[in-house]
Amino acid sequence: MGSGANDRSRDGEVRTGIRVGAPIESGEVCPMEQIPDSCGLVIFGASGDLTRRKLIPSLFYLERKGLLPDDFFILGAARTKMTDDAFRDALKEGVRKAQADVFDEAAWDGFAKRLSYQPTDYADLSAFRELGEVLASLDRKHGTGGNRIYYLAVPPSLYTPITTQLGESGLSQADRGYSRIIIEKPFGRDLRSARELDQHVHNYFSEEQIFRIDHYLGKETVQNILIFRFMNAIFEPIWNRRYIDHVQITAAETLGVENRAGYYEHAGVLRDMFQNHMLQLVALTAMEPPSRFEADAVREEKTKVFRSLRPIPLAHLEQHLVLGQYGPGQMIGQAVQGYREEPGVEPASQTATFAAMKFHVDNWRWQGVPFYVRSGKRMARKVTEIAIQFKRIPHLMLQAVMEESIAPNVLILRIQPDERIRLAFQTKSPGFKSCLRQVMMDFCYQEPGQGVALDAYERVLLDGMLGDQMLFVREEAVDVTWALLTPLLEAIEKDNRVPVFPNYDAGTAGPADADQLLDREDDRWRPL
Secondary structure, eight states: OOTTSOEEOTTOOEEOSSOTTSOOOOOOOOOOOOOOOSEEEEEETTTSHHIIIIIHHHHHHHHHTTOSOSSEEEEEEESSOOOHHHHHHHHHHHHHHHTTTTOOHHHHHHHHTTEEEEEOOTTOHHHHHHHHHHHHHHHHHHTOTTOEEEEEOSOGGGHHHHHHHHHHTTTTSOSSSOEEEEEOSOSOSSHHHHHHHHHHHHTTSOGGGEEEEOGGGGSHHHHHHHHHHHSOTTTGGGSSTTTEEEEEEEEEOSOOOTTOHHHHHHHHHIIIIIIIIIHHHHHHHHOOOOSSSSHHHHHHHHHHHHHHBOOOOGGGGGGTEEEEOEESEEETTEEEOOGGGSTTOOTTOOOOSEEEEEEEBOSTTTTTOEEEEEEESSBSSOEEEEEEEEOOOSOOTTTTTOSSOOOOOEEEEEEESSOEEEEEEEEEOSSSTTOEEEEEEEEESOOTTSOOOOOHHHHHHHHHHHTOOTTEEOHHHHHHHHHHHHHHHHHHHTTTOOOOSOOEETTBSSOGGGGGGSSSTTOOOOOO
């Protein structure tokens, strides 16, 4: 019998390879996490909020799970004057707060021995030469073989001076081992500035050394999109324009601008979320299968999606884009202030805190399928998800007895706060023959015994040490996405094509106009 056919037993039962009555094996293919080679990590901006809240707690978690090399050190560098002990004490409080329920004092004491601090003036070349001497001493002490990673946990305005000093001091090119640089978003604020920054960084680092971080790509559900799509034969054949009606991608936050007004006033939601996080989710949803599950092949397929995105027609901007800014409102029964009342925000600010956009991917697979993408602050609830809505059934055979239309099938890939995959479909309720109900198949990642769970920063830090660039953004992708959004930003900011702000209350689902962005009257944004 051919390899594509099922065997039949003597009684006619089809054999599928699973013995009838036997428990189904998990079929897991799960190699152990790889431990990186010995290395040193230099964190610029080590006295800042990102280091205290995210980076050090993530590194401490990796240490506790046995995923850091034995020979490893962390050197903090910032303009603040501080001793090693003061640096360790400040970070300890951040870790204790982040991991209050599981903080291990003895484990921290061991981890703290890896921590050092060096006050560094980012504009002073001699300070970087002194930093190099400290690094050489730490290399010898910890036996890291000259392997170094530089993490820029600083405002974007400092990317250029720090990379300049790293290059001019000779620290960008290692005499032995490797030298890598991890750069936080945003990488530029428009096409011109992104290209200028990219050219500047490439004066001192090769593309193989540059790791442009997008922490959304480190989330478990985001990583699982490719496995879910391409390793399950029941989904990939219907992942196209023949079966999918539209795609909705949502990233809603309940928080306001918090203490980021200095950055956010110059960025807004399009620069902060769309150029990186949201378009990355579009690419992962729409990309073709890579020839190999390797960084270069996966990143090339994502870049092909970016190249295929149809430019937004500026003459009909209102049909493709809705902007919003939150005003005063209620969050969990408590009154909260509007964006313009936040500390550091201009009283008449025109910065958008919400955007809903309609994209089209002009290729064979997705022609005619709209991608609706939205993100906003001070929304009704916190959720990030991708909803794949399939087409409605072509003929409603129960039309004579059904008063309402039957809800279409929807596949939901939830990224946060509870990472899960859900599939909504129709079944018959007990009783009357035409009584239907929608049910939900639900898979949750947070199940016991499922291996070491890594959050976004833990994953990207580990991959940076491993030199795996799959979850990092490559040069061309940055260029193409900025080329798509820059004309839009110029039309909004230079031509002042913004609505009257504020136009939605904090604690709601955003401006009402966003509901009208969908093409058909019987479709609406899924409620938040």
